[in-house]
Amino acid sequence: MSLSPSRVPAAPALHPFVPAPVPSATRGRVACTLALRHAGRRDAHIDWELLGAEGLPVLLVAGGISADRHVAAGAAFDAAGWWDAQVGEGKALDPRRVRVLAIDWLGADGTLDAPxxxxxxxxxxxxxxDALGIAALEGFIGASYGAMVGLQFAARHPRRLRRLCAISGTHRAHPYASAWRALQRQAVALGALQCDEADGLALARQLALLSYRTPEEFDARFAPAEVVAGRVRVGAEDYLRHCGAKYVARTSPTAFLRLSESIDLQRLDPAGVRVAVDVVAVAEDRLVPVADARALAAALPDARLHVLHSHYGHDAFLKEDDAISRVLADFLSTCRRTEIAA
Amino acid sequence: MSLSPSRVPAAPALHPFVPAPVPSATRGRVACTLALRHAGRRDAHIDWELLGAEGLPVLLVAGGISADRHVAAGAAFDAAGWWDAQVGEGKALDPRRVRVLAIDWLGADGTLDAPxxxxxxxxxxxxxxDALGIAALEGFIGASYGAMVGLQFAARHPRRLRRLCAISGTHRAHPYASAWRALQRQAVALGALQCDEADGLALARQLALLSYRTPEEFDARFAPAEVVAGRVRVGAEDYLRHCGAKYVARTSPTAFLRLSESIDLQRLDPAGVRVAVDVVAVAEDRLVPVADARALAAALPDARLHVLHSHYGHDAFLKEDDAISRVLADFLSTCRRTEIAA
Incomplete structure (x- = not known):
């Protein structure tokens, strides 16, 4: 787990960094019995992917409820990853310098139908x-739901984590955001009534998308409404429908329902977190108010707060590549300083 | 239509004002053929209610798409009105001093299924x-959709209106708010697929409600989520469901769809409005951004801008009784000054 300066330069080198080749990513499944907080003991499995050379410090990377273990495209698994902008050769999280571990969320395949x-x-x-023989993570970088889980990990497994970066997710679900999600779940239920969960899930995803973005983005992007064949069609409608359909094709309604619910169960006392945390918030986030991030940073024993501005709101971690890269680079350099200071 | 100082004091009297008794409200229906902008000539009817003594200046009062002609309870029609807080004896709009005219929106009964x-x-x-023999309105007070219609009235019928008060509604539908409404209409369509428009409409109403309110209100009002019988129940869920069911009981799905669409059709050049306008905005409004109200006020030839703060957001006109009363009193006093100056 040590992170030596020769492997991870603390500052940009004057001469090109000559890295080792990126080894293939590996994937696997851990089967285990978990004592779920609200559903008792359950047999479960967790699928993981690990990218980067053995011996490098390990970072856990986690995104929103629709993110998965495949963070970035690579030689072994060349499909696009959900965070290709940040993970890859020459990117903020370079698998030649760090190992990136990610999981498919518990429940993501729809087989665990419980809170x-x-x-x-x-x-x-x-x-x-445990299964991978990793004693501790150098860092946990979580965004959205991943930030919530990261906070729980820091609170519950403090000796297994050096530092947490919590982007656009806090110690609680805001009651307004919870209401928004409850209505998404109602949409799925409405579809299920007619044995057509796809339409319900598509509507739920569109509603979620609205909460992830901002009026500023929509104003810059979409035209005023028009009348088409006797109906009013608004500018964003085709885009939203397309996103809804794409989501339905890859998501189990049960997985959506249980992971959406899971966000609403987030509750944690920041005072109990004994790990250093970078709290990253976006001022325009309509789902996770910046006030909650401020409250989190104030209540954590060891925290730094970064407030970004983005017209992508909650989705900034997926869209503001440069700003997020800077946040991650700063986070990594702090991990290194911690290491050197230790 | 004249408004003499003896009938409407310009300032609070030192001695109690002794008013005439409030005459009964009257109701009626106007049948006519209208040339609809997007649907051609159509036979239509408009139901109206008129409250206050003959000879007094007439104010048109209009609210959101779910408001109707029954603004306030009175002797003739004693059911609660949608703006009892502002209209009535001793209220900001006192029917002993002004006549209050209001309509059921065109399409509100669901019989006009067209844009x-x-x-x-x-x-x-x-x-x-025309039907009531009213040459001109002393004022038009519109909130939400009513403000949009008021701006159209001022633009299209400038000689029939002295002054407009446009609360929480502007010259355009914001593309983000339009997307929000389009998804509400999708919810109705999803319900209609199973011949159960009620469930779809109930969900649509709940979604609308979220857009009318703010995170600050929900945070102050609702508890964190709980697990109930294996499902996650969020704090606002019972309240929202109750509101949805109440709305379904009194609303035709067709009326909702057509009036929701209508908001999205709002488009008007403020420069063409030759009537003085009080633009009233709420900083926390998530549906009508205050930036749009500022743009409207800046583009209108003759406007004043009032920005209120309220954790009720778009619904402030229904909830912030004192602040809205002051806005209306100021509006009326300006109507009077205009009259005196003329």
Whole structure:
């Protein structure tokens, strides 16, 4: 787990860095029994992917409820990853310098139809670390739901984590955001009534998307409404429908319902987190108000707060590549300083 | 139409004002043929209610798409009105001093299944004025959709209106708010697929409600989520479901769809409005951004801008009784000054 300056330069080198080749990513599944907070003991499995050379410090990377273990495209698994902008050769998280571990969320395949607490996800990650023989993570970088799980991991497994970067996710679900998600779940239920969960899930995804973005983005992007064949069609409608359909094709309604619920179960006392945390918030986030991030940073024993501005709101971590790269680079350099200071 | 100082004191009297008794409200229906902007000539009807003594200056009062002609309870029609807080004896709009005219929106009964432009509503109001022999309105006080229609009325019928008060509604539908409404209409369509429009409409109403309110209100009001019988139940869920069911009981799905669409058709050049306008905005409004109100006020030839703060957001006109009363009192006093100056 040590992170020596020769492998991870603390500052940009004057001469080109000559890295080792990126080894193939590996994938696997951990089967285990978990004591779920609200559903008792359950047999479960967690699928993981690990990218980067053996011996490098390990970072756990986790995104929103629709993110998965495939963070970045690579030689072994060349499909696009959900965070290709940040993970890859020459990117903020370079697998020649760090190992990137990620999981498919507990429940992501729809086979676990029970309330899943973010704390359960944190425990599931600990089981994956056990299975992989990883004593501790150098860092946990979580965005959205991943930030919530990261906070739970830091609170529950403090000796297994050096530093947390929590982007656009906090110690609680805001009651307004919870209401928004509850209505998404109602949409799925409405579809299920007619044995057509796809339409319900597509609507739910569109509603979620609205909460991820901002009026500023929509104003810059979409035209005013028009009348088409006797109906009013608004500018964003085709885009939203397309996103809804794409989501339905790759998502189990049960997985959506249980992971959406899981966000609403987030509850944690920041005072109990004994790990250093970078709290990253976006001022325009309509789902996770910046006030909650401020409250989190104020209540954590050891925290730094970064407030970004983005007209992508909650989705900034997926869209503001440069700003997020800078946040991650700063986070990594702090990990290194911690290491050197230790 | 004249408004003499003896009938409407310009300042609070030192001695109690002794008013005439409030005459009964009257109701009626105007049948007419309208040239709808997007649907051609159509036979239509507009139901109206008029409260206050003959000879007093007439104010048109209009609220959101779910508001109707029954603004306030009175002797003739004693059911609660949608703006009892502002209209009534001793209230900001006192029917002993002004006559209050209001309509059921064109399409509100669900019999007009066609695109309805806010301009069509303005023309419908002009037909009601014709039928009632009212040459001009002393004022038009519109909130939400009513403000949009008020702007159209001012643009299309400037000689029939002295002054407009446009609360929480502007010259355009914001593309983000339009997307939000389009998804509400999708919810109705999803319900209709299974011949159960009620569930779809109930979900649509709940989604609308979220857009009318703010995270600050929900945070102050609702508890964190709980697990109940294996499902996650969020704090606002019972409240929202109750509101949805109440709405379904009194609303035709077709009316909702057509009036929701109508909001999205709002488009008007403020430079063409030759009537003085009080633009009233709420900083926390998530549906009508205060930036749009500022743009409207800046583009209108003769406007004043008032920005209120309220954790009720778009619904402030229904909830912030004192602040709205002050806005209305100021509006009326300006109407009077205009009269005196003329």
């Amino acid at each position: 899943i607490d973010p704390a359960d996800q944190a425990d599931a990650i600990a089981r994956v670390l | 309805i432009d806010p301009a069509d509503q303005a023309d419908a109001i002009a037909r009601v004025l």
